[in-house]
Amino acid sequence: MPSRPRSQAQDPDEAARAARAEWRSRQLLDAAARLMERDGFHGVSMQALAEEASVSVGLIYRYFGGKDDLLLAVIVDVLEAFATRVPSAVEEAGNDPVERIAAAFRAYCDVIDEHRHAAVxxxxxxxxxGSEGRNKIKSMEIDTSEPLRAAIRDGASSGLLIAVDTELVAHDLLLMAHGWALKHWYLEQTLRFDDYVTKQTALVLNAIVEPQHRPHYRHLLATH
Amino acid sequence: MPSRPRSQAQDPDEAARAARAEWRSRQLLDAAARLMERDGFHGVSMQALAEEASVSVGLIYRYFGGKDDLLLAVIVDVLEAFATRVPSAVEEAGNDPVERIAAAFRAYCDVIDEHRHAAVxxxxxxxxxGSEGRNKIKSMEIDTSEPLRAAIRDGASSGLLIAVDTELVAHDLLLMAHGWALKHWYLEQTLRFDDYVTKQTALVLNAIVEPQHRPHYRHLLATH
DNA sequence: ATCATAAGTGAATATGGATTCATCGCAAGT
DNA sequence: ACTTGCGATGAATCCATATTCACTTATGAT
Known part of the structure; x- marks a missing residue:
């Protein structure tokens, strides 16, 4: 024990510390997302951020390198949610490529709806x-959308889908998922979240599922 | 002539002045769009702006109220392009609602491609x-998309389209048009502008045109 | 009770950059 | 030649605010 004075408390201590740090991070991440969505990154001062999160300015620098780092962390947080939630949703959907596409899209939308502030x-x-952060985001975006692209590719090669441009369809679905956050102010006038997902799913699948297979996917193609 | 010393030169003078002012505005608007797309509004200093446009800082304030005003002007410039180009494109497409939808979409994409920097x-x-500028933009966006919504409504009521949510389809088409600018860095790896428009048109129409009418729109539904 | 360490604070600093304005050059009229 | 006025300039001003750091408070071990 010579090297570790507080030896016996070591392990639980570390755990407690980590938990506290985690809690603080969340607190700051959430406050940042909320404020930055409303006023834009540059419209939010560290002072305002500190108040929103009920901490002092100085403390923010204990948990994040600075304002830029905080922004990056907020964004990475959403992308990580995609990375964990989308693949598992696709798995649960079974082996049918069309079902997988629908599940991936819904999972995307779910995450975006939950992280609406951060998603925009x-x-x-x-x-x-900086270009470093930008590149990180770009590659995460591409990685997290791979399950969706895979499902579309499978659907095309198994003859369930008409000939489609995989990249383009994937891009469209992602765009539609993000669209819920981007145009939320407008869409919520007419649509509930669930209707949005259902209708968009139906629209896209209607466009790409081979006509003879459509009856089999009635449950995804109907909008109510 | 007592009230107007330079009477005889009045008219041509005014014209020349207006022309010069117009030229300067364009110069500044273009420079601003270019720089702001690359570095973001807050990443661009008035100094940098002045250099890019080859004028002095002070001069910018002769033509625009300030940095915010300039941003608003850049954005309004694009929206005005929509307002003039989309309706005329729709007109030229004739009376068929489906043709009109396709024409409106293409016109949107054209404007966005031409103003790619500003569109994002x-x-x-x-x-x-400020909320003033934001509201102006919102209402212009809604106004300029009315021709598209009208065409979709016509298509639905004339039985050419399956039952669709007009607002949602319009929203999707707009999103897809903007998508070209938003994800240009990624899309251009695989697609030319014209392919993008053609394929997206086909995708959406494939989803919403009544099956029995599809043969008639082969030219819009084919992707090559 | 005492001490060590970590957590947290916020006033002071330093900097970047938007805006202003005193001044200049120049074209056209006299 | 000279003067009038407009287009143009850019150094000086002024302010917002990101970041730092000397200090206080809380925790818990001995």
């Missing part, structure tokens, strides 16, 4: 980050 | 503007 920042503040 | 600012920098 991916688009709005990308130029704020 | 609509999304990225909206929070930078």
């Amino acid at each position: 920042l991916t688009y709005r503040e990308s130029r704020t980050l | 600012l609509t999304y990225r920098e909206s929070r930078t503007l």
Whole structure:
């Protein structure tokens, strides 16, 4: 024990510390996402951020390298949610490529709806980050969308889908998922979240599923 | 002539002045769009702006109220292009609602491709503007998309389209048009502008045109 | 009770950059 | 030649705010 004075408390201590740090990070991440969505990254001062999160300015620098780092962390947080939630949703959907596409899309939309404030920042503040952060985001975006692309490819090669441009369809689905966050102010006038997902799914699948297989996917193609 | 010393030169003078002012505005608007797309509104200093446009800092304030005003002007410039180009494109497409939808979409995409730098600012920098500017943009966006919504409504009521949510389809088409600018860095790896428009048109129409009418729109539904 | 360490604070600093304005050059009229 | 006025300039001003750091408070071990 010579090297570790507080030896016996070591392990639980570390755990407690980590838990506290985690809690603080969340607190700051959430406050940042909320404020930055409303006023934009540059419209939010560290002072305002500190108040929103009920901490002092100085403390923010204990948990994040600075304002830029915080922004990057907020964005990465959403992308990590995609990375964990989308693949598992696709798995649970079974082996049918069409079902997988629908599940991936819904999972995307779910994450975006839950992180609505943060999701828009991916688009709005990308130029704020240095090229390092930008590249990280780009590659995460491409990685997390791979399950979706795979499902589309499978669907095409198994003859369930008409000949489609995989990249383009994937891009469209991602765009539609993000669209819920981007145009939320407008869409929520007419649509509930669930209707949005259902209708968009139906629209896209209607466009790409081979006509003879459509009856089999009635449950995905109907909009109510 | 007592009230107007330079009477005889009045008219031509005014014209020349207006022309010069117009030229300067364009010069500044273009420089601003270019720089702001690359570095974001807050990443561009008035100094840098002045250099890019080859004028002095002070001069910018002769033509625009300030940095915010300039941003608003850049955005309004794109929206005005929509307002003039989309309706005329729709007119030229004739009376068929499906043709009109396709024409409107293409016109949107054309304008966005031409103003690619400025188009993204609509999304990225909206929070930078005060609520006044934001509202102006929102209402212009809604106004300029009315021709598209009208065409979709006509298509639905004339039985050419399956039952669709007009608002949602319009929203999707707009999103896809903007998508070209938003994800240009990624899309251009695989697609030319014209392929993008053609394929997206086909995709959407494939989803919403009544099956029995599809043969009639082969030229819009084929992707090559 | 005492001490060590970590967590947290916020006033002071330093900097970047938007805006202003005193001044200049120049074209056209006299 | 000279003067009038407009287009143009850019150094000086001024302010917002990101970041730092000397200090205080809380925790818990001895």
